[in-house]
Amino acid sequence: MTLVSFVVPAYRVQGYLRECLDSILGQPVTDIEVIGVDDCSPDASGDIIAEYAERDPRVTAVRLPGNVGLGPARNVGLDRATGEYVWFVDGDDWLAPDCLTEVADRLRATRPDVLLVDHVRTHWDDTATRSAMAEVFPEPPGPVTFRLRERPEALRLLHTAWNRLVRRRFLDQVGLRFAPGWYEDVSFSYPALLAADRIGVLDLVCVNYRQRRAGAITRTRGDRHFEVFEQWHRVFRFMADRGLDELRPAVFERMVWHELTVLGNGARIAPELRKPFFDRISADHRRFAPPDAPAPEGAEGLKHRLVAAGDWRTFSALRAASRTGAAARGRARAVRGRVLPPARRAARLARDALLREYYRAELRRPVDDGLAVYAAYWYRGYACNPAAVYEAARRLAPQVRGVWIVRRDRVHTLPDGVEYVVAGTPAYHRVLARARWLVNNVNFPDFVRSRPGTTHVQTHHGTPVKVMGLDQQRYPLGAVGMDFAGLLRRVDRWDVSVTSNSFSTQMWERAYPAAYTTLEVGYPRNDRLVTATAEEVLRIRAELGVSPGERVVLYAPTHREHLPRYRPPFDPERFLAALGPAGRLLVRSHYFHDRDRRRPADRDRIHDVSAHLRVEDLYLAADVLVTDYSSAMFDYAVLDRPIVVYAPDWDAYRLARGVYFDVTAEPPGAVARTFAELLDIFASDAVADDGAERARARFRARFCALDDGHAAERVVRRVFLTDEGRFALV
Structure with a gap:
């Protein structure tokens, strides 16, 4: 019998899905299966799952005709799981190498209903944050099982579905499935612990929980974060139906902590929604607070008391004061870290300062709606995808004036009739400041700003074999001297990323995470x-x-x-x-x-x-x-x-x-x-x-499926022209 069924839902995770699947299929334990569920993803996630299913019989590919959301997509995979245990792994996370050996040994030795495993948060800047495992269990329980009433501190571990394996028959007996909506883990993970007779803990980091820079729900503002309240209401209904009031204080503390965590994340709750969200927390506090429930100590306790009193004004003022103090401390660190340039560079710096001031002055002038600026390979000359786009624009959008940036020693390489400016001159700073379109196959210098109403087109200059961008953080020998924070500031200027194939789209998405629009149209130069x-x-x-x-x-x-x-x-x-x-x-x-x-x-x-x-x-x-x-x-x-x-x-x-x-x-x-x-x-x-x-x-x-001779035309029509012939990005 299959020991573990991995259920991997996929929606907009094409840049990370291969790493996820490889981390599962490369484990030394072979009695596993993977059910990959394409939740009608608009990217190539479904094709990637199908590709893996075609070459590995352990993988089953499921394509949903419409997007149903993470919880229902997991249910679809759960219905097809044949393993004794089910492990829900998100498509943008990945398993630690060889971790499944110890997981399988523990499952076979103790046969738990739920086995909790450790994880780390792996951030986009290649740093990692430990979980609360060591604080919750300073002395790991070892190969034993327990009920939640015996170790209620287990509730303090992160309430996700992917840091636990659940026995399939236990889920059937309890009738436990994922609810629709955001924060669906809440109404699954807590009831699973509440109902389990045998809970195990494996003190081993098994999951890398990816903290994405762009595209994650936790970094998406909107009113859907209010759905967290109904998920918690489901937990309390589950407890009431099963007479588990003795665990109510511990669950209540987790609910208030979680709801305050959501409120405290400025990337989730817009300013105008914060008071209504706070009011909902106060309502939940009144509705579910156990009699004489003690508040936590310290700052958390103060927050609880303000929530209980419904005192938004004081809560908001304290939050603002805390943020102001943190910002001031950050500025002080930055000032201490500044290093003055050497004296011998003074003349050059003075000249550069004058040019930057000229550039800033030009930024205050209107955008030239008919100007497109082109560059390639750090101003080495007329080449690559920008050259192909330039030629197509001259033919399809002759009203757009194209100007090339080139190094002084490469001017002689330009074709006849190509208008240009020399890098570093006042004319160079002027066109960079006023152009409606900026087209490059690498990044423009750091001083360049993205103006409202302009479009920055990144064409790239190849399909990647070697790792690029943020992925280079894992390979320091190939990233000597790289400023990743500066790289991301440059990437944030992109409005359009032109890619040659689906594979490139996937890799750029993970290497350069930002809010640009991808044009997967083939490479113009080809x-x-x-x-x-x-x-x-x-x-x-x-x-x-x-x-x-x-x-x-x-x-x-x-x-x-x-x-x-x-x-x-x-x-x-x-x-x-x-x-x-x-x-x-x-x-x-x-x-x-x-x-x-x-x-x-x-x-x-x-x-x-x-x-x-x-x-x-x-x-x-x-x-x-x-x-x-x-x-x-x-x-x-x-x-x-x-x-x-x-x-x-x-x-x-x-x-x-x-x-x-x-x-x-x-x-x-x-x-x-x-x-x-x-x-x-x-x-x-x-x-x-x-x-x-x-x-x-x-x-x-x-x-090469997109290379049909019309890639440059597709870029020009999407970037320079609408169907009506007006200039705009469509």
Whole structure:
């Protein structure tokens, strides 16, 4: 018999769901099942569950035709559970490695009705907060069970569904299910403890409770937080029906604590709703207070007394005073932490200060409703997705004036007729301050402000293999010098995030959590790969010196942030020998190396193309791509030509830098782990055998489905034009 049924409801958790499912399915205990319930999620959560169900028989995928909410979705999974125990795990949380071994041992040894397990709150900034387990049980009970009247302090553990396993037959006997509405855990978790004859506690951190920066109910304001009251009323009705009055004082204290916690969270209760919410707490206090119930000590006791008296004025004044004091202490810490810049930078700082003042003055002038500003790769020039959007906008929205920002040393690379400003000049600050649209594939500098009525478009510049953004906090070797707080301030300026596929959407959502709108439309820069003609390909090859009949291989390795001096073992001469007399090799370094002078010199049939302005030309010219962990593989796959993953340092790279998926297990073609294997792939022509062709087809289906040649047009119509032809984000 299956020991544990995991019920995983999913709604808008596409960025986290894979980590959740992997953490369950990767446990060493095998007698489990996972029921993934897609609660009619508008993102790719349902597709992810279906993908896992297709490849793992332990996973059952359920798609609901309409959104029912977390509680009813859990009930749907519960109805399909066949395990002896049920564990409700939210789709954005994840289990600690190997924790299920001890959980299973404890379940088999004690057969509890409810087994409580420990957790940590894992915050978006990669910090963690302990639970109350150590305070509630300073001496863990060990492998014994008890009833709640024997250990009522168990009520003080967090009342969620995911920090406990519940025996399936016990739930049937009690008739316990989740109620609809928010705070549904309250009317499930407390009654489960109240009715259980055998409660166990496992003092082991099993769940990472993700504290999301954006998208969580606890960070959503609205009147639905008032639903907490009805959930608590259900608990008291449950107690009354079963004659459990002896536990009423402990449950009452938890109710008031919880309701005050909800009120105290400014991210939940808007200012105009705070007094009505407080009044409801006071009403519950009058309705459910046991006779002569003692108030807690200290500040909590004062809050209880004010609630009992219905004294909102005093309660509100004390709350405001407390917040003012905390803010003052924070400002004092900030002042103490300031460090003055070195004297030698005084002149430069003075100039920068004048330009910033000029920028602030320009911010006070009206937005130029016809101006769009473009930039790419930290002002390196005209390239990537912004260039494709610019070209489409010139065609579809000619009334929009497009201006590029470029470094002074890269001005000569701009195409004829492209209007530009040089980075750092007054003109640069002026267009940044007044533009209606800002389009970039990286972030603009920190001083740039997002003005009302403007739209900041983040196009990105690749589908991620390596972890990005906040996820890099778990891999400090690849995040040296990163300012994550500053990164989030920059991300908060985004209004639109353009993504190339569902996978990218999922990863950006977790790496860059903010309130932007995602346009999952394909990458504009790849339009050219779809629409290029045979004549254009021949012209590009001729410009690169490629003769008819030659087989061109483009080698494009990625950058190793954690090993900046590292170069993959690659001997161009030996590789060319494996290609044969009709072979030609193009070598392109990562754009981070644009000042690297240690590139190989051009020689017969070997060319360094690192300085070539548009990488799309190189893709069109190449017959085969060899890369490692670069996003180049996703773009090149649009052409449906052979790709070889050369991953000599894969094990070290994924451990030190972190990756989102295994390119050696789900590759776009043949895989080589050593240079000798790479040579053999080409010598044996395994680069294009049946296995490589099937791998590329799977890869293209997953990552290239949106690349139809019209991505830039979709961005322009969504960002610059409404159906009526007016400028707006729709």
